[in-house]
Amino acid sequence: MAISDLKLPQGVSAHAFKSPVLLAESLALNVAKHLSDAIEAQGTATLVVSGGRSPVAFFQHLAKQALDWSNVVVSLADERWVPVEHADSNAGLLKKYLLQGPAAKAQFLSLYSASANLEQAADHADRLLSELPVIDVLVLGMGDDGHTASLFPGSPNLAEALKADGTRRCYPMLAPTVPRQRLTMSRALLASAKHKILSISGQSKLTTLDTALAGDDVAALPIRAFLQPTLEIYWCP
């Protein structure tokens, strides 16, 4: 199927690119524009990004954008509960590819803490996130199973974390794959972002999106929580 076959609701738009590099370049320009507009309007800008493997090129392009990085706060939609030195750490990924050069001046707000257990780490991140300014730009990813951030179908805290009007900012979650212990921003916090973007690649994710658009059980496919105004979808094969 093609991205133009998706039956997108009003307020949800899609951009298709021929390659991951072209997507990364365009996404970086779009995000940088929103961040510089926010800095101009309010003095600071807040960016929340996702981890995984596919955002590397986007991070590298974004790091090259001329921005007043010292006035940018960066955080993660979700984190694996591993120290920053661990190969699976999203904070580690960010430090390696985004918070480099001038972008190293950005303030990074980490969800990870070396607490006694995952629940305590989530409580710690929840408190810390009360200091997070309004999110100007959110970049989500999505798995083939319809998870986004670390809102995984079947995870014990999913129903709570998916509450549209919830006040908690961070939840402990269990992923189906290692590292299983995750920390995720709640749906309510993620949805409060002013500009929401979903960046995905590959045919299988288009199929997941098509299935998600055809139903409304958010717990079955948590990405459904974000397929509503306003969302920009970036896709490449």
Ligand SMILES: O=C(O)[C@H](O)[C@@H](O)[C@H](O)[C@H](O)COP(=O)(O)O
């Ligand atoms: O820490 C994580 O794993 C992510 O934040 C996760 O939600 C990711 O965005 C999706 O799993 C898609 O990952 P890819 O874009 O690498 O396929």
